[in-house]
Amino acid sequence: MPRPIQARLDLSALQSNLEVARRITSSRIMSVIKADGYGHGLLRAAEALSATDGYALLDIQNAVQLREAGFRQSILLLEGFFGPEDLPVIAEFNLACVIHSTEQIAMLDAFPGSGALDVWLKVNSGMNRLGFAPQQVARAMEQLRSHRAVRDITLMTHFANADEARGVAEPLALFNNLAAPYRVPRSLANSAALLRNPETHGDWVRPGIMLYGASPFPEVPAQQLGLRPAMTLSSRIIATQDLRAGDEVGYGALFRAEHAMRIGIVACGYADGYPRHASNGTPILVDGQRSRTVGRVSMDMLQVDLSDLPQAGVGSSVVLWGEGLPIEDVARSAGTISYELMCALAARVRIVT
């Protein structure tokens, strides 16, 4: 019998979450499937989202994999190309690529091909990660518009605070100003902006997290947004321990029993992708009932309080996140975000669809 941990993926949820996006916007949808489809599997996610208008990811090999699997939609490389050897592949497989730096324009200049590339010029609207500074945009546009290797240009930016109170007003005004002189398609919105800021929708929206059924907003549950979680991480209790008052649990004695109690040992640890920083009290479901973790998460196991669950024991089912337990609640307790939990799902976890 295999170790009982598994990640069940409800791929129909991805489809339904894409429909939620469709109902909100009439813009074309570039589904973000980087990081192995946010941990759901590249081809699995692409297939489930096949009603999308395009896919955005990072690795050129993944883009080629999609083309070879028969996907004909636009495919956008979100960080563009990393070296000149990428350019013939981009042209051959008809991939669109972000151009965010003068170094990339120089590589493009050295590329002997002509007229085939669709580029997305990225504007740095305040995040200061990738993109041309506002004062560089006109020159970069000029270079790309007259470039023999370039077919179409889209102007894009990425918001730093769309999911927070600060919102998008400032970077949006900056971007709109810079884009005003050009009649080219525009793309700005991630999930948060798609859901909250119709004024950012432009020609292409780029949702990621919402497609996988998690909320981009700390204060708004996914369910309230009409989203369905796709990933449920579950396992079983493989042992129980009866603690006396004063007994300690796990590495570092992070938990000490105040009174006699029973705990369950769950076959799930940080090597499965469960966050080691999940503190005492992180929510967890045992036989469908909410309980809390106790003690430090170790590589292959974690502990759950069974005080209020007298029926639970070896073999009881445990949900770490997903169906019945929002991933956001677990992420909050571990000081992280749902994105990180999904992406960290370990390769050793069996996937069930």
Ligand SMILES: Cc1ncc(COP(=O)(O)O)c(C=O)c1O
């Ligand atoms: C450039 C870009 N666009 C869109 C997204 C999707 O963001 P989200 O998952 O918050 O919708 C990301 C993800 O980080 C991104 O880097």
